[in-house]
Amino acid sequence: MLKKGEQTKEHILICAEKAFSRKGYYESQVSDISKLAQIAKGTIYQYFRNKESLYISLIEKYVVEWENKVALNLNDFMGQGISQDYARAYLRHRIAKTMAFFAENQDRANIILRMSSGLNDVIEHVVRIFEDSVMKAIVDDIKIGQQFGHISSSLNIDFAGNVILGGVLRISYFYFVLKKQNYNIHDMDSLTDEMVKVIENTLNMYQPEKN
Template sequence: MNKGEQTREWLLKCAEKAFSKKGYYETQVSDIVKLARVAKGTIYQYFKNKQDIFMTLLDNYTREWEQAVKLDIKDFRGDMPAIDYALGFLRHRLEKTAIFFSENEDRTKIVLRIGVGVNEVFESVMRVFENKVLARIMHDIALGQRQGHIPKDLNLETTGNAILGAVLRVSYYYFVINRKSLKKMSLEKMIDDSVKLAGNTLRMR
């Protein structure tokens, strides 16, 4: 990574801190400049404006999450009840997601705080992220159905969206609203409870 790339990454890191603390609309470019300890003109060498910085953070977040949750069905073999294959696969995906959220706390707060009606551009990016998460969940469910691990009469879209809604709400609660509760409960316990909920959903007929 050359000096220019290092500077760009440093500016993004400082922007994460600023947006996470104050939100998009309350954050000014001057806040990022102050955290980064650079001249204001330096920002505009790498980004067009505040929105460009914000969109870059969101795009990077989505791409990095995709890399973090990659897995292979070959990781889940052995002598176990059929439903456990599907749940093991899903648990691994949820665990990777939770760890990614935890390791990227500032950006996770930014992403999960984006609400409907706030900004069409930001909403479109959030929809891309949510649709990618949904696609992974539906892929795992469909795989389980094809292999006989999950009842085939479950509606794929309804079930996928039910699990997605639960994942996003639980994540919002523990990573944005009540971070202290997560520290008391532990990340693994949160994942276990989420998988139990998903398991109950996947067993519905």
């Protein structure tokens, strides 16, 4: 059981989560949080140096929570049947836990996943337009592929489309924004080839009805 101070701090974090989830970092005001928490503004500053540090505490909490949820002793999966089976079980565990991590807490998911978090509603909407355009192109392409028989008509289009969109945007982000890897023009070609391969696999192209 937490003592008074710890309780209040926890309470503030939970209310801050609600506030940031609804309106993002910049559009949320400290007074919103204090109202949600039904405490005085000053009380928040007893526990957090400022608004920024409150937000940071929240994210840091998420990192710990995710690690606790996902982590599992590798040994638990070993020594049980053939290695391929437990490798798949292990992978499944990771994926299931990560998705559950987002599914079980709406506010947390909003904060972590809202890709252009912190923008106000009007802007958020326009930012979505871009993603929707790209998504629409992907979906249309899949449908054409299905008409031509390259892609199984039983494919879950939404699912496949989002995996592809996520992959392309993330790859672009990694190589062109973060630029942790230097790449040259030639790499662009092989990057594209790799991406095409992944997408073909995802779509099971050219192998319709194979399973």
